[in-house]
Amino acid sequence: MSEVKFSRKYPLIKIIIFNLSVSLFLASATQAQSIFEHSEDSFLAGKTSEVSPQQKKNGKKYNGLAVLIESGLDQSPVIRGRLNLAEAARSGVDAAKWQFYPTPNATVQQAHASKNDPSYQGDDRVFTFGLIQPLWSGGRLTAGLTIAEGQLASSLIDLEDGRRQLALNIVNAYGDWVNASQKIKAYEENVSIHRKLIELIKRRVGAGLSPESDTLFADGRLEQSLSELMTAKTQQINAIARLNQLLAYSVSNEDMRRISNPALRYTVNAEDMLRLALERSPAILKAKAQISVAEGQLAQSKSSLYPSVSLNIQRQDGNFSTSNLTSAAQTRAFITIGTNFGAGLSNFSQISSAASTRDYAQASEEAAKQDVTMQIQSDIAVLKSALFRVQSTELSCQAAKSTSESWARQFFAGKKQWQDLLNSTRELSVCQATLADANTALLIVVWRLAVESMGLDASLDLAFDK
Numbered sequence: 001m002s003e004v005k006f007s008r009k010y011p012l013i014k015i016i017i018f019n020l021s022v023s024l025f026l027a028s029a030t031q032a033q034s035i036f037e038h039s040e041d042s043f044l045a046g047k048t049s050e051v052s053p054q055q056k057k058n059g060k061k062y063n064g065l066a067v068l069i070e071s072g073l074d075q076s077p078v079i080r081g082r083l084n085l086a087e088a089a090r091s092g093v094d095a096a097k098w099q100f101y102p103t104p105n106a107t108v109q110q111a112h113a114s115k116n117d118p119s120y121q122g123d124d125r126v127f128t129f130g131l132i133q134p135l136w137s138g139g140r141l142t143a144g145l146t147i148a149e150g151q152l153a154s155s156l157i158d159l160e161d162g163r164r165q166l167a168l169n170i171v172n173a174y175g176d177w178v179n180a181s182q183k184i185k186a187y188e189e190n191v192s193i194h195r196k197l198i199e200l201i202k203r204r205v206g207a208g209l210s211p212e213s214d215t216l217f218a219d220g221r222l223e224q225s226l227s228e229l230m231t232a233k234t235q236q237i238n239a240i241a242r243l244n245q246l247l248a249y250s251v252s253n254e255d256m257r258r259i260s261n262p263a264l265r266y267t268v269n270a271e272d273m274l275r276l277a278l279e280r281s282p283a284i285l286k287a288k289a290q291i292s293v294a295e296g297q298l299a300q301s302k303s304s305l306y307p308s309v310s311l312n313i314q315r316q317d318g319n320f321s322t323s324n325l326t327s328a329a330q331t332r333a334f335i336t337i338g339t340n341f342g343a344g345l346s347n348f349s350q351i352s353s354a355a356s357t358r359d360y361a362q363a364s365e366e367a368a369k370q371d372v373t374m375q376i377q378s379d380i381a382v383l384k385s386a387l388f389r390v391q392s393t394e395l396s397c398q399a400a401k402s403t404s405e406s407w408a409r410q411f412f413a414g415k416k417q418w419q420d421l422l423n424s425t426r427e428l429s430v431c432q433a434t435l436a437d438a439n440t441a442l443l444i445v446v447w448r449l450a451v452e453s454m455g456l457d458a459s460l461d462l463a464f465d466k
Contacts, residue, residue: 064258064259064260064261064262065170065171065174065259065261065262065447065463066460066463068170068174068247068259069167069170069171069460070460071247071249072166072167072170072246072247072248073163073166073167075247075248075249076162076166076246076248077248078162078166079159079162079163079166082155082158082159082162083159085155085158085159086152086155086156086158086159088155089148089151089152089154089155089156090152092148092151092152093145093148093149093152095148096141096144096145096147096148096149097145099134099141099144099145100134100141101133102131102132102133103131103132103133104129104130104131105128105129105130105131105132106127106128106129106130107127107128108125108126108127108128109125109126109128109320110124110125111124111125111126111320112124113320119320119321120320120321122318122319122320122321122322123318123319123320125318126316126317126318126319126320127316127317127318128314128315128316128317129314129315129316129317130312130313130314130315131312131313132310132311132312132336133310133311133312133313134308134309134310135309135310135311135335136308136309137303137306137308137309138302138303138304138305138306138307138308139299139300139302139303139306140299140300140303140304140308140340142299143296143297143298143299143300143303144296144300145296146292146293146295146296146299147292147293147296147297147300149292150289150290150291150292150293150296151289151293153285153288153289153292154286154289154290154293157282157285157286157289158282158286160282160456161282161283161286163456164282164451164455164456166246167447167451167456167459168447168448168451169246170243170246170247171443171444171447171448172444173239173242173243173246174239174243174256174259174262175440175443175444176235176238176239176242176440177236177239177240177243177253177256178262178436178439178440178443179235179436179437179439179440180232180233180235180236180239181236181253181256181257182432182435182436182439182440183228183232183235183432183433183436184229184232184233184236185432186429186432186433186436187225187228187229187232187429187433188229189429189432190225190228190229190425190426190428190429191222191225191226191229193425194218194221194222194225194422194425195222197218197421197422197425198215198218198219198222201214201215201218201418202215210418214418217418217419217422218418218422221422221425221426225429228429228433236253240252240253240256243256262443263443263446264446264447264450264459264462264463265462266450266454266462268380268383268449270376270377270380273376273380273449273453273454274372274373274376274377274453276453276454276455277372277373277375277376277452277453278369278372278373280453280454280455281368281369281372281452283368283371283372284365284368284369284372286368287361287362287364287365287368288365290361290364291358291361291362291365293361294354294357294358294360294361295358297354297357297358298351298354298355298357298358300354301347301350301351301353301354302351303340304340304341304342304347304350305341305347307337307338307339308337308338308339308340309335309336309337310335310336310338311333311334311335311336312333312334312335312336313331313332313333313334314331314332314333314334315329315330315331315332316329316330316331316332317329372452375452376449376452376453379445379448379449379452380449382441382445383442383445383446383449386438386441386442386445387442389438389441389442390435390438390439390442393431393434393435393438394435396431396434397428397431397432397435400424400427400428400431401428403424403427403428404421404424404425404427404428407420407421407424408421408424447459450462
């Protein structure tokens with residue numbers, strides 16, 4: 001994989017949903033870090049490793065996983081599609097603003113009438129040019145602008161949500177690859193040990209020191225280890241295939257092995273992280289945008305009960321009744337008052353429907369807040385549990401390795417049975433696989449919690465050791 005250039009094709013999106021005082025989507029990494037620096041509970045997620053010279057630029061250490069995420073964001077057709085939708089919504093806002101300006105119109109009429117028709121004794125062709133300027137619409141134009149702005153905000157939120165989901169999917173796929181790679185290493189060591197043990201037990205059986213059943217037992221354990229190794233290799237292949245799909249270009253196992261420093265380092269404070277998540281959650285911001293759209297639709301429906309007033313300025317060149325030879329072009333101004341009533345009582349039905357839609361959007365906002373609160377609290381608990389699990393499993397693996405080595409010595413001294421030695425080897429392999437699961441779970445929850453609370457761009461900034 002060629003060197004990935006660190007670029008921000010999609011910069012930090014800052015939007016304000018009009019009339020709702022919605023917070024900015026994302027804060028800078030410096031602001032996010034300053035909030036977390038005053039916490040009592042600090043966790044270091046993962047170990048820091050040296051990075052290659054190719055990953056250094058402008059005095060920063062590049063987090064290999066962060067570079068992979070940003071590369072995926074640059075290449076993703078889904079993100080490009082959502083960006084196009086946001087541009088379309090921005091054009092919708094411009095169109096809504098233009099509704100406040102005059103509307104030009106021009107007509108050309110050609111008459112073919114009898115010479116005796118008293119109404120058409122003038123010119124055969126009449127040119128009319130005019131401007132219609134809305135003066136008062138009962139709030140219809142303002143409501144249309146509110147709807148367009150809400151739709152723009154919603155499209156920008158969808159864009160940010162898509163970026164978050166893609167980033168977390170990349171983290172999950174990378175985590176699966178790391179998990180498989182660590183298990184492959186553990187299982188390959190286990191297979192190598194079992195093959196050596198089989199050679200050992202065959203010599204002992206040949207010398208009459210061990211029964212033939214010990215060989216069969218060892219062969220069964222070797223086959224079990226080979227099966228586990230094959231499963232892990234399949235998991236690794238699937239993880240690479242998923243990464244290729246998410247990144248929209250091909251990567252290999254060698255590319256993944258060159259990724260260094262994939263973890264994030266930050267301080268956990270439940271209260272501050274929950275507050276940030278509630279401010280930046282796409283689900284909550286999307287609900288606020290939907291409320292804005294619903295209120296605009298309600299105002300638009302109510303405007304139909306009021307008359308609309310407009311100024312019509314018209315210039316006419318030619319006259320069907322009087323020849324232009326005797327009548328010069330005329331300029332006129334009209335004040336037009338019209339209604340926008342629907343059939344029967346449909347206007348009131350539309351108002352009722354719009355009000356119900358607004359109430360639904362408000363309820364959705366409250367539900368989104370509850371979901372975000374539960375998710376953050378759950379992830380913090382999972383993070384603490386995962387960190388403890390990694391630490392305890394590392395100690396267990398150290399103990400299992402010492403036990404396996406000790407029982408090997410005791411077996412040769414005649415103090416342990418052959419089955420005890422195989423079991424100790426098996427326990428070490430199981431412990432190493434459990435440690436791989438724990439490391440993967442910790443890596444994923446650390447990234448997910450950071451993205452959900454601080455936002456994606458701030459999380460990527462934290463991925464660099466400044």
